[in-house]
Amino acid sequence: MNIAVVAKLVPDLVEELSIDASGAKLDTSFARFIVSESDDHAIEEGILLKERFGGQVTIIAPDDEGIDDVMYTAAAKGADRLMKLKGISAAEMSSHALARAFADVVSELKPDLVLAGVQAHNDLDGSVGSLLAGFLGMPYVGYVSGISMQDGQATVRKEYPAGLIAELQVTPPAVVGIQAAEQPPRYVAVSKVRQAMKSSTIEERALTVVEAPAAQHIDRMFKPEPAQHATMLAGTPDEIASKLVEILREIGVI
């Protein structure tokens, strides 16, 4: 089975976010970038599929600073092929443009399954996976937290609210939006990643980005000004704990 996983880096939300001088874009010049959380799960699910049902896993990602580490880590986990899209940066592109760029490379691979994270926190015009399915003319199922293969059919477990799962049969080739892998993304030791850096090669593909016409326009970005803010409790941990106990008493929990 031929599995392609598309991934991108996103600003780490742990860091303070700021908006650039245009007022309509995130200022990413000082941001720390990490692999999008659900893309990390998509990589894990791809590796799990290979381990259980055989095949080859190809990781494809735009050329953002830090992507090499993500790719070599994926190789250390078991990915077979690493492909970097030169000249494009996820931070500077709409989901439509990125999906368009992925589509050209993915279609060459003739994959049975394409896995993508179900969403990224900075998507403004839909998720890359669902758009990619559109460009590839493949069916798409998102919010998936498990895939198995039998007789050439994929069975995916799609999550609904309140813990309900729908089991769907999908005829490959198809794109699957991963919410969570069947097991948490595995830890790999730094030594294994170093080994992967020596033994694997990142293939580079030069791409000219054509901004898809369906990209949307944002006039202004801003931080929410909430109608209310919590009453903040200050003091030493001991003092704060005492205040909290008072509050718990007032609301009738103690």
Next chain:
Amino acid sequence: MGADAYVVIEHLRGQVADISYVMLAAARELVQGSGGKVVAILLGHKAKDLSTDLSADEVLYVEHADLQDFIPDAYQAVLLPLIKQNQPRVVLLGNTTIGADIAGGLSVALDLPLVSSCRQLMSDGKFVCQICGGKILAEGNLPEPATLVTMTPGVHRSDDGKAAAPPHVTDVQPPALEALRTHLSKYIEPEAADVDISKEPVLISVGRGIQNKDNVELAEDLAKALGGVVTASRPVIDQSWLATSRLVGKSGKHVKPKLYLAIGISGAPEHVEAITDSETIIAINQDPAAPIFDLAKYGVEIDMFELIEVLTAKVKAARGA
């Protein structure tokens, strides 16, 4: 292109999802400026009755056995010609497990722009969407002449999308649905849980900030002292540190406890929408910019590990007294 706002109604196993009403309310706001109609699109099998409380000027009902459940392929095959033919100003879909599955494919196939995670539509055609876990809002004008939008709850009230009298329903013939490559095999019910967190009065909820599985025990101790139950946000469940039955959020349960104590939870929109009915929210977080502080009644900006054990001890002492 027309001035109408179309809303794709979401329903699951015989129940209209709340987001459908939120979208109808948003559509109503939008057409006040455009002068168009609010049109609900309902796809289903023997599901016409689901239209009775939809606040829409018209309901387009598409009946087909393959539309009994949500199948992304089938929905897309039905919606594509319908949108092409009617050319609405805007089509609203939920930013949900249903709407987000088809928005991308429709956007590409119809060559229409897509505005995602939209929380507000205004009568002048402006929209506000939220990104970065709710930390950033983005504002713009809905692209002309037509666009797709995926909506999240937040600003428009679902009650405003409900009508007392049934709307006018028009039957629409579905296209052929033979070529579908996706089929529903079955639903798997949630595993029987030890507790139903939607009914518990005291919830101690942990997020990514709890850092590792061992630290969940700190929350367990506090919950035990308070006679409550430990719940979690998505990252904790995805790491398998707690059972899925303890998940609070969009894909988990909506809760309405007397006390919701959020420890190391930033307050992403997917989590926040499930806790707004809590009586009192107290948030403990190290990040002063965490959106959870905008929802909580009380907040503590502190390294949680400095506080939890002290708090547990004091709660035990207070309850013992």
